[in-house]
Amino acid sequence: MDASTVTTDTICALATPHGVAGLAVVRVSGPKAVSVCDAFFRGQHTLGDTPGYTIRYGWWIDGTERIDSVTASVFRAPHSYTGEDVVEICCHGGPFTSQFIMNGLLKIGARLANPGEFTQRAFINQKLDLTQAEAVADLIHAQSAVGAQTAARQLAGGFTQRIKGLRTRLLDVIGLIELELDFSEEDVEFVDRSRLSTLLSDLVQEVNSLATSIHSAEILRSGFHVAVVGYPNAGKSSLFNALLERSRAIVSEVAGTTRDYIQETVYVDGYAVHLSDTAGIRLTDDSIELQGITLTRSMIEQSDAVLVVNDASMGIDHSDGLVQDVVSNFPGLTMLIVQNKADLVGGGIQPRSAVEFGCSARSGDGLIPVRNALLALIQQQTSQSTDVLVNARQATLLVQVSSSLSSALDSLSSGRPSDLMAVDIRSAIRLLGDISGESWNPDVLDTVFSRFCIGK
Amino acid sequence: MKQAKYDVLVIGGGHAGIEASIAAAKMGQCVGLISMDTNTIGRLSCNPSIGGSAKGHLAKEIDALGGVMGRIADASGIQFKMLNTSKGPAVWSPRSQNDKDLYPLVAQNLLLSTTNLEIISETVVEILVSGGKVSGVRTASNEEINARAVILCSGTFLNAVMWTGTDCTKGGRVGEPPAEKISDLLSSLGLEKGRLKTGTPPRIDRKSIDVRRFEPHNGDENPVPFSIHTHSVRNQLSCFATHTTSRTHESLEGGFSRSPMFTGLITGAGPRYCPSIEDKIYRFADKDSHTIVLEPEGLSSNTLYVNGFSTSLPKDIQDVGMRSIPGLEDATILRYGYAVEYDFFFPYQLTFGLQSKALDGLFFAGQVNGTSGYEEAASQGLIAGINAALYVRGEGSFTLQRSEAYIGVMIDDLVNKNTEEPYRIFTSLAEYRLLLRIDTVYDRLLPQGNKLGLVPDHVVSRYEILQRRTNELVQATQKTKVAVNEINKMLVEVGETPITEPTSAMNILRRPKVSIEQLLPMLDGVEQSVYQEHQDVAHRVDTMVKYEGYIEKLHRDVERFAEQEQQVIPPSFSYLGIKSLSTEGREKLERIRPGSLGQASRIPGVSASDVSILSLYLR
Structure with a gap:
């Protein structure tokens, strides 16, 4: 990209997903956004005569051909998302209409936008800072209502402020150390070591809690993954269906490419819960070798919780061997045990622990407690931080910040000279700057903008 | 002509x-x-x-x-x-x-x-x-x-x-x-x-004071010269330390109304890190004492330089202030302090x-x-x-x-x-x-x-000898395995954990409380006397080993930095056309015209987002 394309190109892209839908939006941005649209738009007013923040109704006409009746929203620079002149053309959905509109625009000098280019222009025109640009990507990819809200808060700049705050405090610390290093013993007293140690430990704790909140963030962004295991005919599928029905959510059945597993998504109070059923368990009915079944193992490893389904009519302890296997192979992983087909057991089910539930997928009895237990698990695992949404890039950097600061603390306690401590603290400051965009790092830009698909 | x-x-x-x-x-x-x-x-x-x-x-x-x-x-x-x-x-x-x-x-x-x-x-x-x-x-x-x-x-x-x-x-x-x-x-x-x-402090007459009353500041026991050309140097005189008192500060404050600094006669900015005594009193009002070091100006001179007392206050104030310093009650000022504006x-x-x-x-x-x-x-x-x-x-x-x-x-x-x-x-x-x-x-x-052509070959040869000694010593610490009973007594004495199996001298040297001097007698094939003479070499190896991880990390940073320096900004580049640059950033860039993105990123007033924007334009 050279200077001329950044300033003079007019770009366009479909801003809504491809496919069948009620409406589609084509977004055009750049110095010629208004004039290229005026070549096709016929209404009571031209778009050129239209002030910013105004919507016009009219026909989109290419040559002699009426493409569609559309509305065109006009935004005038710098009061638009990108900071340039922007027109958003809202036409009827379906793959063809929007494509015809795009083709016309491309013919007369607009260019197809690169992935993330709208947001990149917003960044260049200082409408967004780097973490806000990242938040746009997060918002687009958010899989939960809470995630979207959090990303929206980050878009408002809250996360940047947190990181800037940490960085400012570190700058105070380095100031003390540099003062001590730069003046001879005769001029300046040594900084109180216990004070330094307290300052650094506090910072390490905060950075760690931010860094570990990536787990919460991942759940909010991508959903809560539950591996469902159980012997064949334990009623996993009917449990799935019952949960789906109860939650009145959109059903999406994704068959694995090798048909090794089934994943379904249900929404529980605005959280996406991905339930995965593992074929491995289904096939190995009596000899349960979790160790040996790679796919099952990796699926459980990547899950936030395991749900064991037992056919209670075969005995309440029928799957205890399986439970034991999971516990010993995945220590620390949260588990729920569902005693299904409770309606077939005379006298009902007496749960043996707080994570065990009796229910009947067929009749729907006892499903609400299961659903509530899932919700409680999600809330517990996302409680760490809901005011910022840390993504992988930021988490990686935060882990590096934490390790630099820990190394500084280690130098402090083992009595190494403070010029080493200074190296670690300076590097932590630089890394925090990379997160917030306060220091300049050429790699950061690429990483951030590579997460966009076209049109954002 | x-x-x-x-x-x-x-x-x-x-x-x-x-x-x-x-x-x-x-x-x-x-x-x-x-x-x-x-x-x-x-x-x-x-x-x-x-x-x-x-x-x-x-x-x-x-x-x-x-x-x-x-x-x-x-x-x-x-x-x-x-x-x-x-x-x-x-x-x-x-x-x-x-x-x-x-x-x-x-x-x-x-x-x-x-x-x-x-x-x-x-x-x-x-x-x-x-x-x-x-x-x-x-x-x-x-x-x-x-x-x-x-x-x-x-x-x-x-x-x-x-x-x-x-x-x-x-x-x-x-x-x-x-x-x-x-x-x-x-x-x-x-x-x-x-x-x-800038400014300079008063000079006083050594004969007007009794230097035995001060804490002497002496040179190092083994003084080291600056230059690779010099074989040896020698300490001949001491400096003396004293300090100002609240009485000094009061008497100097009495002259603030006639100070060229505070009355606005001097408009040039002075060095913040080498401030005049009046500046120190004004800016650090809570400190009731500042260090003063009397430095002899030479072997055949009675003049003492009063370090820490740079001033442009009137002469009568300098006299009174100087004499309020413990030990300088009878001091005669040979030359008064003054400020230079240029x-x-x-x-x-x-x-x-x-x-x-x-x-x-x-x-x-x-x-x-x-x-x-x-x-x-x-x-x-x-x-x-x-x-x-x-x-x-x-x-x-x-x-x-x-x-x-x-x-x-x-x-x-x-x-x-x-x-x-x-x-x-x-x-x-x-x-x-x-x-x-x-x-x-x-x-x-x-x-x-x-x-x-500024350093003669024979000096380079001398340096190469030191280089060789350094490498030999590093290799010796690598090769030498230290036995448990040989080293543990020393380790415990300095407060390090003892070892349980034979360990390379280099690994032991990495520990913060162990010094190369303690290990020298144990190193294979090393003549101790050589390194007792060349303490700088021994000390250097100590640092190289202890700081190795950090030094490598910094070398990697340097390489990254070099990449940014190689992102050339053409001399004719026009910043004025880039509206999205901050106003201050654009002015600074236009004025300094950096040759590379790395240089641009170091100009105060050019923000990180300015540099990011520039980098997008330069792609």
Whole structure:
């Protein structure tokens, strides 16, 4: 990209997903956004005569051909998302209409936008800072209502402020150390070591809690993954269906490419819960070798919780061997045990622990407690931080910040000279700057903008 | 009348002028050094001392590149001390106390014994320009001296005014007149100038006080010279420490109404890091005492320099204030402190080779660039001298990177940053402080000095011996396995955990509380006596081993940094067209015109998002 394309190109892209839908939006941005649209738009007013923040109704006409009746929203620079002149053309959905509109625009000098280019222009025109640009990507990819809200808060700049705050405090610390290093013993007293140690430990704790909140963030962004295991005919599928029905959510059945597993998504109070059923368990009915079944193992490893389904009519302890296997192979992983087909057991089910539930997928009895237990698990695992949404890039950097600061603390306690401590603290400051965009790092830009698909 | 033509003319015989003349002459140029009063060449105008925190690094770097400051300091030194040994090796820094009469004599002898170099006693009133290039100078006696390059090292003398209280005298140093015409002439050529201030403390008579009442500050037990050329140095005198009291502060405050600083008579900004005593009292009102060190000005001098008491207050106030200091009740002031206000030229107008961007062949070095300190001036003089010689030869310029030398850090800062106060070097200004240690200075710079023709081969051979010793010792620590019973007693004594199986000496040396000296007797094939003699080598190996991880990490950072430096911004690049740059960022970029993205990112006022935007434009 050279200077001329950044300033003079007019770009366009479909801003809504491809496919069948009620409406589609084509977004055009750049110095010629208004004039290229005026070549096709016929209404009571031209778009050129239209002030910013105004919507016009009219026909989109290419040559002699009426493409569609559309509305065109006009935004005038710098009061638009990108900071340039922007027109958003809202036409009827379906793959063809929007494509015809795009083709016309491309013919007369607009260019197809690169992935993330709208947001990149917003960044260049200082409408967004780097973490806000990242938040746009997060918002687009958010899989939960809470995630979207959090990303929206980050878009408002809250996360940047947190990181800037940490960085400012570190700058105070380095100031003390540099003062001590730069003046001879005769001029300046040594900084109180216990004070330094307290300052650094506090910072390490905060950075760690931010860094570990990536787990919460991942759940909010991508959903809560539950591996469902159980012997064949334990009623996993009917449990799935019952949960789906109860939650009145959109059903999406994704068959694995090798048909090794089934994943379904249900929404529980605005959280996406991905339930995965593992074929491995289904096939190995009596000899349960979790160790040996790679796919099952990796699926459980990547899950936030395991749900064991037992056919209670075969005995309440029928799957205890399986439970034991999971516990010993995945220590620390949260588990729920569902005693299904409770309606077939005379006298009902007496749960043996707080994570065990009796229910009947067929009749729907006892499903609400299961659903509530899932919700409680999600809330517990996302409680760490809901005011910022840390993504992988930021988490990686935060882990590096934490390790630099820990190394500084280690130098402090083992009595190494403070010029080493200074190296670690300076590097932590630089890394925090990379997160917030306060220091300049050429790699950061690429990483951030590579997460966009076209049109954002 | 026209004099013989010179290749390089150096104006001013201070620390910058000396290095510039000798470097250019050694590089084969015919050099003229012009001074208003040749007896004043090489004077220590302020404190009788060379080196100190970070400044000692500069003095060592000058030596490694083939400059002379370290040699002069060694030959005229009366006390030598390594500062900051209680801190990390990156901030170890040598300092000497020097005989104020001897220092200029040694300097002048060096100049006189340099071939191709003539000393000219004259005042320059005009810099001659022809065809957009410098062509020489005109002197006060209306002589034209032709030269292909001119290096301006005028120190604090441009339009200089001295202040003591409200008394004001024209001059750049006590008893010496200012240089008045050059500054205006350069302004008329379009160069932007500013005004700065510096000061010096009173000197007192040693005979008027009893030095036995003070805590002596002595040199090191084993004094180490600055220069690789010097074999040994010796401590001959002590300094003495005392402090101001609240009574001192009260009496000085009594003179604030007649202070040229506080009444607005002096408009130039002073150095924040070397403040006057009145500044310290005003800014640190909660401190009721400041350290004062009495430094002898020489072996045959009764004068004591009152370090920490720089002032431009009226004379009567200086007397009263001085006598309120414990031990100085009867002190006689031989010379009162004063402030000097002078013109400087903003160094953003220079290339990294210290040549004027506006006028080919004109170089600037020293305080005229807004710096403070002998060492800062001398290093610039050296770089300007080298580059003037290269310019005359028609060769490309010689510059040092920030990752290579404090000199590189300083010049990069000068070109990129605003000079709002006199610039002083600090170790914290270096991103790669750990790499710029004094024990690495000859690795970093001696080969470059040799290539330039400033460091003779026999000095390089001496350095290579030290290199070999260093490598041998490193290898010995790698190879030697230390037995459990051999080392555990010592480990426990110093407070380290004992080992359970034979371990390499190198691994043991990595522990913070173990020193190389303790391991020397155990190392295979190492003659202890060699390293007892070469303690610097032993100490160096200690640092190399202990800091290895950090040093490697910094080297990787340097490589990353180099990539940014290679992202070239074309000289013709127009910032004005990029509306999205911040207003301040655009102005700074337009003014300084950085050569690379890395440089742009270091300009204050150019934000990270400005640089990101630039980088998108440069793709």
